[in-house]
Amino acid sequence: MMEQEAPWMTLSWSWHIAPLAPIPRRGEASRVQSVQAWLAWSSAKSGACVGEVSTATATATAAMTAKKVLLLCGDYMEDYEAMVPFQALQAYGVSVDAVCPGKKAGDACRTAVHQPTGHQTYSESKGHNFALSATFDDVSAAAYDGLVIPGGRAPEYLALDEKVLALVRKFSDAKKPIASVCHGQLILAAAGVVRDRTCTAYPAVKPVLVAAGAKWVEADTMKKCVVDGNLVTAAAYDGHAEFISLFVKALGGSVAGADKRILFLCGDYMEDYEVMVPFQALQALGCHVDAVCPDKGPGDKCPTAIHDFEGDQTYSEKPGHDFALNASFDGVDASSYDALVIPGGRAPEYLALNEKVLSLAKGFMDNGKPVASICHGQQILAAAGVLQGRRCTAYPAVKLNVVLGGGTWLEPDPIHRCFTDGNLVTGAAWPAHPEFVAQLMALLGIKVSFA
Known part of the structure; x- marks a missing residue:
């Protein structure tokens, strides 16, 4: 049987094929289009x-839907905490835009590999280069059904960015689902959206969340996840399975x-x-x-x-x-x-x-x-x-x-x-x-x- 051309063949991605190795190219459309076209x-x-x-x-x-989610990125966000929800949600048929302040579609964010190595805190090494799929200055909370905030070190400086905080507040005020993992909750605290909200995070984030008025839930394991209304929080990427499942449910998914x-x-x-x-x-x-x-x-x-x-x-x-x-x-x-x-x-x-x-x-x-x-x-x-x-x-x-x-x-x-x-x-x-x-x-x- 002859190979037939399918719709996703006409959609571009961020690599060209060389004889043996892909070479990076920047500035392409969301990959979820190819999944939906294939379906x-x-x-x-x-x-x-x-x-x-x-x-x-x-x-x-996975059924095609009009659901659209924003992923809030930054340099040295945790490698898994960015890519796993980004690609998993697309596999389920959800459109996901990844943005970072000061960067545009096609630019890359460096990621960090965080993991326990027997010391008093986690180690860090350089991860993948994560390609952004949209431009931060062009996005509006009104265009999205939910927000995902990865952890890592990026939230430390993103929590100081007033544009980031204003964006998060718009999602919160509209009661749209927000899923935040690990250190991502630093941004929620800075935005003032966790007061009287029950949540968890990486243990080191506890003092900030408590000071921001959150009802802290201790993470007995790094798989810990907590739901409070439209807010889904997790301690670390170990809990991704439940974290992503809860977010899909919050989006109205089954x-x-x-x-x-x-x-x-x-x-x-x-x-x-x-x-x-x-x-x-x-x-x-x-x-x-x-x-x-x-x-x-x-x-x-x-x-x-x-x-x-x-x-x-x-x-x-x-x-x-x-x-x-x-x-x-x-x-x-x-x-x-x-x-x-x-x-x-x-x-x-x-x-x-x-x-x-x-x-x-x-x-x-x-x-x-x-x-x-x-x-x-x-x-x-x-x-x-x-x-x-x-x-x-x-x-x-x-x-x-x-x-x-x-x-x-x-x-x-x-x-x-x-x-x-x-x-x-x-x-x-x-x-x-x-x-x-x-x-x-x-x-x-x-x-x-x-x-």
């Missing part, structure tokens, strides 16, 4: 071929078909975003998600790699978060799971040498269960011999693996483009997460709708 296009099709799902499965995915069990195949130096974004996005829907790694057990951690595009001939690498596993590889019963997700990064190149890993991946494919693989993850599928006759994409440098493995190569142009071929969803890199998660949701029959 509309796929629902009109029948059969399951490239870039398609059947009408039945397409109607069981989820159907999420009673699924999903397995993540992890390894050391998998890409940071490529594991955490889909992991928490699926958890937020209500799915049971297990993450395993050969020779490791629940509670063990996998170091991750931050892969970014910084003007060189290939991507750069920086250390990412340590990702905590929650299940044992040796104890996995593949028959108990509905789908398999394979993150990219550098882990797949050595996992592809592990016969148990290959057998696991082959089992999911042979049984027709959904398999979603991104970036270098397709190295595992090629080594498992399951790409023969399948149409798929991957990070451009993995084209050799795909072609030699018998697959039909589909160019990821633009880089956020994903494809569904039967039970297989493939993407090229982490910018593709909104489409990647949305297409997996379609195969699983998960639907997000808004009142």
